[in-house]
Amino acid sequence: MFDTMTLTKLLGGFCGAFLVFLLGKFAAETIYHGGGGHGDAHAQGYVIEISSGDDNAVAEEGPSIEELLASADIGKGERVFNKCKACHKLEKGANSTGPYLYGVVGRPVDSAEGYTYSGALEKVADVWTPEHLNGFLTNPGGYAPGTTMGFSGLGKAEDRANVIAFLDSLDD
Structure with a gap:
């Protein structure tokens, strides 16, 4: 069934395909990694400049939370609160995934009746002042490590205010 000529053709076809594969690999390495030796293989194409400023320097901040609260828009706040509705309710005593938020401003931390807290909030604040709420809403996990609140935070200071x-x- 197989004679010598058939086996030679099969072996020649395999060797030819393998040769094309190796040449393609060589060409690809030359194009994407440069034609230099192996010492150049991991050199950067360009240097990324980073600032070498003082790590302890405070970033320039915008207006304070008091200034933002003075010009806050309650209607816009209600629209932004729609992001919170998935886990929080506004009716007193109506806990959901998160505690109810009626009267939260000025309320002691971890004090919503009927809600079991993680204990992480007590370590960072005693009372929910606007300053504490602003810090918590900026980045809940960063402000109170260990909190069970999975929300990533509100990026805009105006939205938080x-x-x-x-x-x-x-609650007037």
Whole structure:
């Protein structure tokens, strides 16, 4: 069934395909890694400049939370609060995944009736002042490590001020 000529053709075809594969690999390495020796293989194409400023320097901040609260818009705060509705309710005593937020501004931390807290908040604050709420809403996990709140935070200071003003307006 197989004679010598057939086996030679098969072996020649395999060797030819392997040769094309090796040449393609060589060409690809030359194109993508440069034609230099192996010492150049991991050299950067360009240097990324980073600032060498003082790590302890305070970043330039915008207006304080007091200034933002003075000009806060309660209507906008109610719209931003829609992000919070998945886990929090506004009715007193109506806990959900998170504690109810009625009267949260000025309320002692970890004090919503019927809600079991993780204990992480007690380590960073005693009372929910606008300053503490602002810090917590910026980055909950960074502000109170170990908190069970999975929300990533509100990036805009104006949004945080509007939500705090909205929550403060609920209980007069």
